Amino acid sequence: MKERILVTGGTGYIGSHTVVELQNAGYEVVIIDNLSNSNADVVDNIEKVSGIRPAFEKLDCLDYAGLDAMFEKYKGIKAIIHFAASKAVGESVQKPLKYYRNNLGSLINLLELMPKHGVEGIVFSSSCTVYGQPDPENLPVTENAPIKKAESPYGNTKQINEEIIRDTVASGAPINAILLRYFNPIGAHPSALLGELPNGVPQNLVPYLTQTAIGIREVLSVFGDDYDTPDGSCIRDFINVVDLAKAHVVAINRILEKKQKEKVEVFNLGTGRGLSVLELIHTFEKATGVKLNYKIVGRRAGDIVKVWADPTLANTELGWKAEIGTEDTLRSAWNWQLKLRERGIQ
Ligand code: UD1
Secondary structure (H helix, E strand, O other): OOOEEEEEOOOOHHHHHHHHHHHHOOOEEEEEEOOOOOOOHHHHHHHHHHOOOOEEEEOOOOOHHHHHHHHHHOOOEEEEEEOOOOOOHHHHHHOHHHHHHHHHHHHHHHHHHHHHOOOOEEEEEEEHHHHOOOOHHHOOEOOOOOOOOOOOHHHHHHHHHHHHHHHHHHOOOOOEEEEEEEOEEEOOOOOOOOOOOOOOOOOOHHHHHHHHHOOOOOOEEEEOOOOOOOOOOOEEOEEEHHHHHHHHHHHHHHHHOOOOOOOEEEEEEOOOOOEEHHHHHHHHHHHHOOOOOEEEEOOOOOOOOEOOEOOHHHHHHHOOOOOOOHHHHHHHHHHHHHHHHHOOOO
16 A cells, blocks of 8 residues: 545545545545535445545544644645635635635645645645636647636635645745646546536536436526637537546655655646537537537626647656547546436436
8 A cells, every 4th residue: 555645625526536546546545525515425436436445534624623633543644635625616706705715724724734744745726717818829728828817716716725835835844736727627437436416506517518418407508609719619628537537646646756846836637629618519419329408698707718728748747648538528427427317316
């Protein structure tokens, strides 16, 4: 068994897939999650997939004393992957203080406790949202593209958290960090035992799409077809969640094997390909044979028109590459939706 790794938000969508990949790589995982947007039975499904039951504590990262006690209980945690955060862009506009409190407070608690408990490194879930709408000459987006003023409190928490990590490391704290800027993670585990389970009406495209395809929602609204793109709909870089999860294992290896070139490194995690919303819908129909009921409606406020990654740095420096194609990815999302119905969940 390799080192012990703490995964905050480990029962969530990206977290659960990452726990499995860490276990597959031989790491011992401790999950903490406050279950605000996930369910404890995810731990059972992680065990079904990997054959190993991770340690799990229901714990909020805002609970400093609870975190301190957790580090005492699970001695020797070497690194943290910090997923736990509130992540609904729209809600963050309505409830900014909830977002600033949760997302900033959680990270601050972890950073304060790391040196005390000998935790060497942290991998932070950041987002392409930090680039805003990149200028045309900066597409595809490299890590050097300018950081634009955040469009939402959620996006702002990602930017501020990156700064908090940089300032903490610059102050001499014995911490190494890797900031991973995700593009649009979609899909589910090929076992259909893990996937995205949004609370209430999904805000993101693919969960809304699969819920429409299965009949939970009547029609998928495509937000705008009059943008300056080839088919008029927005363009994103959709990355398979298992590919994304694997990048976290590489990042943890890199920190623990002391292969970093700088104490804080940043990597874009995307495929390098931009796909429009309409292209994604048609790829789903082709991959699954399911006809989707969709209609074009007006633009959604605050949407970025087009953004996709230049993943060269992650490809060359981390030796990681997104490998799973969009058709397979959308089929996995569909299989997950079918499995949820089988389980009577939705
Ligand atoms: C946004 C954030 C991202 C954040 C994510 C989490 C930006 C640029 N991106 O991603 O940082 O991590 O939310 O929630 O701020 N769409 C429809 N119909 C729908 C839903 C979506 O047409 O019912 C379209 C959107 O207009 C957009 C695309 O699908 O063009 C992707 O939307 P979504 O899945 O919500 O992700 P982002 O907005 O890209």
